[in-house]
Amino acid sequence: MQAEVRAESNKPETKRKFDVIIIGAGPAGYTAAIYTSRAKRETLVISGNLPGGQLMLTTDVENYPGFAEGIFGPELMIAMRKQAERIGTTIIDDEVVNVDFRHRPFKILTYSEEYEADAVIIATGASPRKIGVKGEQEFSAKGVSYCATCDGPFFKNQDLVVAGGGDSAMEEAIFLTKFAKSVHVVHRRDKLRASKIMQDRAFENNKIQFHWNSVIDEIKGNQKVNQITINNLKTNQKETLEAGGVFVAIGHDPNTKLFKGQIELDDQGYIILKNSTKTSVEGVFAAGDVHDHLYRQAVTAAGFGCMAAIDVDKYLSENKK
Ligand code: NAP
Numbered sequence: 001m002q003a004e005v006r007a008e009s010n011k012p013e014t015k016r017k018f019d020v021i022i023i024g025a026g027p028a029g030y031t032a033a034i035y036t037s038r039a040k041r042e043t044l045v046i047s048g049n050l051p052g053g054q055l056m057l058t059t060d061v062e063n064y065p066g067f068a069e070g071i072f073g074p075e076l077m078i079a080m081r082k083q084a085e086r087i088g089t090t091i092i093d094d095e096v097v098n099v100d101f102r103h104r105p106f107k108i109l110t111y112s113e114e115y116e117a118d119a120v121i122i123a124t125g126a127s128p129r130k131i132g133v134k135g136e137q138e139f140s141a142k143g144v145s146y147c148a149t150c151d152g153p154f155f156k157n158q159d160l161v162v163a164g165g166g167d168s169a170m171e172e173a174i175f176l177t178k179f180a181k182s183v184h185v186v187h188r189r190d191k192l193r194a195s196k197i198m199q200d201r202a203f204e205n206n207k208i209q210f211h212w213n214s215v216i217d218e219i220k221g222n223q224k225v226n227q228i229t230i231n232n233l234k235t236n237q238k239e240t241l242e243a244g245g246v247f248v249a250i251g252h253d254p255n256t257k258l259f260k261g262q263i264e265l266d267d268q269g270y271i272i273l274k275n276s277t278k279t280s281v282e283g284v285f286a287a288g289d290v291h292d293h294l295y296r297q298a299v300t301a302a303g304f305g306c307m308a309a310i311d312v313d314k315y316l317s318e319n320k321k
Contacts, residue, residue: 015090017116018044020312021108023096024123024255026053027298028288028305030080032121033089035309041316044117045084045091046110048255052077053125054289055298058150059141064298076298101262101281118319119283119312122263122271123305124255126289126296131163131248135219143225143245148172149297151245157181158244161228163216165189169249170198176247177207184241186211186230211239219246254290268293277308283319285311 020036022029025047036043050056058073067076085091092110100107105116128146130136136144145151148162152175160180162173165187173183185202190212192199202208213234220227228241254269264272264280271279271291279286287308288301 018042020119021115021117022121022123024048024125025051026125028301029123030084031302031305032287032309033084034087035306036312037087037089039313043089045089046096047093049095051093099258101284104283119315121308122286122290123288124290126252126254128252129250131216133216133218139219139221139225145247148175148247152176152179155179155245161186161243161246162249164249165192167194167198170194170202172247172249173208174201177205183208184211186214186216188215277311
């Protein structure tokens with residue numbers, strides 16, 4: 001799909017050069033767009049293959065401020081998109097296949113078009129790793145979750161399973177004990193990767209039970225998850241756990257493949273920020289989970305989007321010819 005604008009003659013023409021191009025259309029991308037468009041910067045959002053981002057895959061969102069009764073994830077993202085469009089953002093549902101940040105204006109190539117921008121905000125997010133077992137996709141948002149902070153409160157008094165042995169898994173397991181009857185941590189080795197302090201907290205919590213050297217084999221249910229089969233890798237014994245939910249916490253992969261070699265990334269692929277939202281390339285900024293592996297919340301991503309937009313506006317004022 002191409003971005004179209006009306007020329008003076010009223011004939012549609014393809015616009016390819018923007019003040020700012022935002023790559024990614026989750027809370028960070030849309031918020032950045034709302035701010036840059038309100039600052040009268042011509043803004044293009046290229047949404048990628050999941051317009052709306054991770055919230056399109058969730059159901060109720062209860063922790064985004066402003067919605068007393070909560071809001072459906074996709075509904076929130078559609079509202080953000082409409083808000084950005086109303087303020088003047090151009091949004092195209094296309095995927096970026098290459099970028100060239102060596103010279104300004106920066107070049108961004110999608111499947112169907114090449115665009116140019118004086119500034120870029122990368123808001124491509126991070127994707128939770130999947131365990132890749134039967135039932136995982138089928139019961140996604142029906143008991144399978146990748147965010148305990150987001151979904152934990154919907155699982156009051158239930159038995160739950162957490163997959164993983166890192167800090168996220170321990171944090172999620174501990175958080176879930178506030179609501180759950182019990183939490184089974186399923187970890188593929190006999191040692192946790194998590195920091196000592198998180199391990200200690202998890203071991204001290206009597207609602208948490210560990211299943212060592214084990215992996216989830218299958219997630220079963222009817223309308224929702226109700227059973228998890230786990231497999232002990234040492235003994236090859238299978239065990240069935242009656243549980244209402246599975247929280248997968250085996251890490252995230254930042255969506256930064258496109259930028260490798262062009263901007264500085266850390267050893268896990270997250271964008272390294274220099275000063276506020278600036279990346280290692282002047283004029284290229286980043287916002288949201290693509291650099292933030294700590295908070296990963298819709299509201300923090302939106303906050304970073306706002307910060308990046310303000311930084312871009314200042315940058316353009318100082319640098320635009
Ligand atoms: P992580 O440290 O990479 O841990 C991922 C865990 O998932 C590991 O235990 C790993 O097992 C397991 N795993 C990976 N792939 C798997 C698979 N296919 N099947 C089963 N298990 C699998 O990721 P994270 O816990 O999300 O943490 C990411 C970073 O954020 C870390 O640097 C962490 O310290 C930091 N963090 C810090 C805090 C905090 O300080 N409160 C909270 C959250 C995250 P193995 O151990 O066998 O590799």
